Amino acid sequence: MTTDKQVFTVSVYTENNIGLLNRISAIFQRRHINIESINSSVSEIEGVSKFTILVNVPEDQMKKIIGQIEKQVEVIKAYYHSEDDTIYQESGLFKIKSDLLFEERQIQNIIKESNARIVTVNKEFFVLEKSGRTQEIELLYRELAAFGIMQFTRSGRIAVTKDEMKISTLLEAFQN
Structure with a gap:
């Protein structure tokens, strides 16, 4: 189990529903994790929103948080990225x-x-x-x-990944 904290950029692709931000922030709050910044915007797929969240946590904890975020009904997919993986x-x-x-x-x-x-x-x-x-x-x-x-x-951080994200294919399937 790693306990070294590092900065992660979390990308959460969601349906645009009232109350989701509260539930996502509560996931961090329950673990006493401070959100350094948060940004909400449209994504590359019509009708899908994207939260970009910046946190400083150990990677094993980050994996658990992603699992909790993805349990939210409106969440389509959540990812986390290291500093080196994003622009x-x-x-x-x-x-x-x-x-x-x-x-x-x-x-x-x-x-x-x-x-x-x-x-x-x-x-x-x-x-x-x-x-x-x-x-x-x-x-x-x-x-x-x-x-x-x-x-x-x-402002909060806005970010794209250096590697191609397969989310577009997933989101297109979601849209149909």
């Missing part, structure tokens, strides 16, 4: 006082070097958007925090 992105929005954009040359350099994008500017504030790996968004946060961040929010 992922997160997105962060940073709201900062506008005068800093014009008065602090260093802010302009930070924006340029981080490949962040200015979403909007007005007299009171400007908003930056940065997409990338978790570490890139955390680095930009640390750099901007020195100047003062009015608001910050980060």
Whole structure:
């Protein structure tokens, strides 16, 4: 039995039903596992939703959790992937006082070097958007925090696998 925790990205393909998110999160809660991030979206198959959940657990526990998730009636299929098996992105929005954009040359350099994008500017504030790996968004946060961040929010992870997923074939069969 392995007890070494590692980061897993969980992909759960489901019917879009009310209450399912509560039941899935309860599976993690009962085991005292913190969900690092969660994203819900449409999948590549019409009528099928996809939850992308990020957790830090030992692999043997992850296998048990996948089994519990798949027992939910609306769940079509659930998978877990290691960091090396996925291509992922997160997105962060940073709201900062506008005068800093014009008065602090260093802010302009930070924006340029981080490949962040200015979403909007007005007299009171400007908003930056940065997409990338978790570490890139955390680095930009640390750099901007020195100047003062009015608001910050980060999305959940979105991910695709490096290997071909057989889920499309399974989902097409489900759809018929």
